[in-house]
Amino acid sequence: MARSTIEQWRMFKAVADFGGFQQAADHVHKSQSTVHHAVNKLEEQLGVQLIEVQGRKTFVTHAGQQLLRRINYLLAETERLENVAQNLKQGVESKLAIAVDEAFPKDVLYQALAEVSNEYPIVHLEVIETILTGANELLNKGTAEIALSPFTLANELSEDLCQLEFMAVCGAEHPLSQKKNVSPEDLKHYRQIVLRDSGIEKKTDIGWLGSEQRWTVSHLATSIELIQKNLGFAWLPRRAIANALQYGLLVPIQLTRGGTRTTNFYLNFRDAETLGPVARSFIGHVRYLTN
Incomplete structure (x- = not known):
């Protein structure tokens, strides 16, 4: 059974941090005698001198410095625990799971996550990356509270967020990069890199899938890497490949038609009444x- 208290350790840390009992008292909003008594009591309970006073100067002993390094972690965890309890009291979620299609703009996602973390720093944010129907499937299963998806929900209560442009691209040294007026018939003779639907219950295909050769991968990053290595072509979100286009790692395919297409992205959630503040x-x- 612990004999010391968190409050005693807080006061000892305040003395160490602010260089004296009066300074610590001002910080913790206690009287100097209260702080002094708490630290003296802690030293008696532990049998170790923590603070040494020489004239007007206050020093932390070697033993005190060793314990201080450990108590910093304990006090931080205590603060987190108290914040969690406060959040529970206010109805704040302890965790938020967001299912996000990999084509959704990363800059938007990352900035939104950062803003939420600034407001609720102790809430655990879980991002589940998906392809095609996967985001809505996780939402329907209750694995995620929010889905950012290229598909609406069955109840048609989805909210339009944005439109993304997809471009037909290949690597800079791929044979298609040198061709003009490429027809869909021409594409059939080259390998297409296709993303696998991460959903299980209602898998779907989207876009042109007419190539005689296809490699199917599970992640957008894998698709981009394969195409940069001149191993195929695909329609990829322009925002995701902007740097690769700028530096010539990827080039647009000069299609006679269908070189670009747009896809809507939707904000989906099940019941607005059940959503918490996070x-x-x-x-x-x-x-x-x-x-």
């Missing part, structure tokens, strides 16, 4: 950043 904050930031 979810509402994330939704608000995503709305603002995509407008």
